[in-house]
Amino acid sequence: MPALSDKHSALHTQARWHWLVLAALLATIPAFYIELLEASPHAVGRGVYLLAALALGLAQWQLARLHAQARLYLRRQWLDGLLVLGLLASAVAPASGEFGLPLLLRFAVAGLSLLRMTDILRPWITRGSLRHVLALSAAVLGVCGIGFWLLEPRAQTIGNGLWLAFTTAATVGYGDIVPTTLASKIFAVFVVLMGYAAISLVTASIAAVWVESTERKIEQDILRELHAEVRALREELRALKQDSTR
Incomplete structure (x- = not known):
């Protein structure tokens, strides 16, 4: 102890x-x-x-x-x-x-x-819960949005900063708001690294939920068939015992 x-x-x-x-x-x-x-x-x-x-x-x-x-x-x-x-x-x-x-x-x-x-x-990032991953991704995009709002003159509101953070992290690049200063361009590099990783975690977690639900359904079907076969085998054994006692 x-x-x-x-x-x-x-x-x-x-x-x-x-x-x-x-x-x-x-x-x-x-x-x-x-x-x-x-x-x-x-x-x-x-x-x-x-x-x-x-x-x-x-x-x-x-x-x-x-x-x-x-x-x-x-x-x-x-x-x-x-x-x-x-x-x-x-x-x-x-x-x-x-x-x-x-x-x-x-x-x-x-x-x-x-x-x-x-x-x-x-250890905190890879816990695997979908809710946890969604909260983490929202926090990362929120921080990146605030960063763009502070560093990019064209992102005049926090909403514009969040939109620029999302389009940058998702590598969409609509072009309505783009980084124009040296500071915001360097910040965009880190946003791509962190934001794309966060979005990838979200998509992977959603896919894992679907795969897990499909696997659970397959397991339930296998167990149901196995129980049915066991019941049929018990009935056959019972019938054989009855025939042997006659």
Whole structure:
């Protein structure tokens, strides 16, 4: 029992540090656009990148201490080490007002952060319930719609932002509202990655419900036929017993 309690405590501690990493990586999203929209280096964006790097490094150090082989754990977590270096580099790099090496650096860090956040949220994302998937997809499209509303001048209302988020995620591209600024175009890349994945989860869950209902009906038909055959066999055995007693 003490060993089980210690294991439960360790898992709880790991979950808390993982949520700290998730919060730090989420904070880099507005920092990316602060640096992108500002014509000169912005202290807030730089500070967020620096704090995110410190939080990620501290979390990995604490998680390694909980692991039986700390060095092996740190070696396997190469993505986190790369992220720490990328966040530190983003904190000291020049502003990303125009396309160039600083923008490419922060764009690469944003992609790595998205991969890390997906890894942390994977157990919660893949629960499989249709209601859960629908709620997750609605939340993703809602956040993307608000992002377009803030970043795209042509999306003058939240409704326009949500519509642009849906058409971008679904790769429909009607063309009535399109990203026009550098910030909204970069944001559209992440919307396609996250939104298309969310929509795919919805379609896969609906298909799974249909397949599951069809399989359940087939199983019921097989059981019904099996019960009928068992009843017929019992009647034949009963008839044979009656014939043998005569």
